[in-house]
Amino acid sequence: QSVLTQPPSVSGAPGQRVTISCTGSSSNIGAGYDVHWYQQLPGTAPKLLIYGDSNRPSGVPDRFSGSKSGTSASLVISGLHVDDEADYYCQSFDSSLDNSGVFGGGTKLTVL
Amino acid sequence: QVQLQESGPRLVKPSQTLSLTCNVSGDSISSGDSYWSWIRQHPGKGLEWVGYVYNSGHTYYNPSLKSRVDISIDTSKNQFSLRLTSVTAADTAVYYCARELDYALGYWGQGILVTVSS
Numbered sequence: 001q002s003v004l005t006q007p008p009s010v011s012g013a014p015g016q017r018v019t020i021s022c023t024g025s026s027s028n029i030g031a032g033y034d035v036h037w038y039q040q041l042p043g044t045a046p047k048l049l050i051y052g053d054s055n056r057p058s059g060v061p062d063r064f065s066g067s068k069s070g071t072s073a074s075l076v077i078s079g080l081h082v083d084d085e086a087d088y089y090c091q092s093f094d095s096s097l098d099n100s101g102v103f104g105g106g107t108k109l110t111v112l
Numbered sequence: 113q114v115q116l117q118e119s120g121p122r123l124v125k126p127s128q129t130l131s132l133t134c135n136v137s138g139d140s141i142s143s144g145d146s147y148w149s150w151i152r153q154h155p156g157k158g159l160e161w162v163g164y165v166y167n168s169g170h171t172y173y174n175p176s177l178k179s180r181v182d183i184s185i186d187t188s189k190n191q192f193s194l195r196l197t198s199v200t201a202a203d204t205a206v207y208y209c210a211r212e213l214d215y216a217l218g219y220w221g222q223g224i225l226v227t228v229s230s
Contacts, residue, residue: 002158036216038159045208045223046159051216089159091217100174101149101161101217 003028003097004090004104011110012080020075020107022090028102030071033093037066037075040087040106049088050075077109085111114138116209116221124203124228130196134209134221135189142167142187146212150183150194152205153223162207165192199228 005023012018022035029035035053038046048057050066053073063078073092077084090104120132134148141148149164163173165183173181177196185192196203206225210217 034215038217045220046217047220048213048216048218051214051218055214057213057218087158091159091161097175098178099172101151101164101172103159103161106158 002105003094003102004092006088006090006104006107008105009108009110011112012077013112014080014082016080017076017078018080018109020077020088020090020109022073022075022104024071024073024092024102026071027096028071028092028094029068029073031095033095035066035068035073036091037064038089038091039084040089042086046089080111082111085109114211114219116211116219118207118209118221118224120224120226122224122226124199124226125230126200126228127198130194130199130203130226130228132194132207132209132224132226133191134193135191136211137190139211140187141185141190141192148183148185148192148212149210149217151208151210151217153208154202154205160205162194162196164212201228204228 037050039049040046053068054066094102115137117135147164150162165171180197182195206223208223209221211219
């Protein structure tokens with residue numbers, strides 16, 4: 001049972017837009033901790049996609065965007081590409097868990 | 113360019129101690145106020161934060177692992193390490209080391225699969 005809740009799967013056709021939600025609580029996202037998002041392609045290490053709720057590291061296309069409100073955050077992927085098919089994880093910190101980092105359970109994106 | 117590389121035994125017997133090292137290149141582990149993390153991923157499952165250490169030596173651990181985990185930093189070797197005691201099959205996982213970037217995990221090692229089995 002992950003501290004942050006994500007849908008197990010989402011899907012979309014190439015060119016479409018999908019949203020992945022990440023729901024936390026008052027001790028993590030709601031406490032003001034930043035939310036970060038990672039993309040994990042099959043057989044590879046996770047890669048930072050969004051940091052600080054809505055910022056993209058250098059090299060990440062602007063098709064990827066993040067936002068946060070209250071105890072939840074969202075990752076939006078616009079103009080889906082076939083190679084966006086991957087697992088996506090949100091991450092934050094939690095004051096009730098000795099400031100440990102916490103992850104969402106992950107969302108499998110399928111590009112139809 | 114920052115690069116991280118995990119190393120250590122890939123097979124550990126039950127009840128023994130898992131020890132891994134993360135070698136850092138392209139960056140000084142003692143510079144700034146960054147934190148250095150260990151994350152694991154059970155086969156076919158999601159990511160689990162094991163713990164992290166600041167270059168001051170201050171550590172934070174996943175409460176579910178706290179009694180068995182120790183993360184340390186060696187600035188002279190530019191590396192940090194993970195020790196997990198009394199391992200069981202449930203500790204079989206890919207273990208990743210990572211470096212902070214703007215409070216996120218900005219740089220990751222490729223991961224090392226550690227199997228706990230007799």
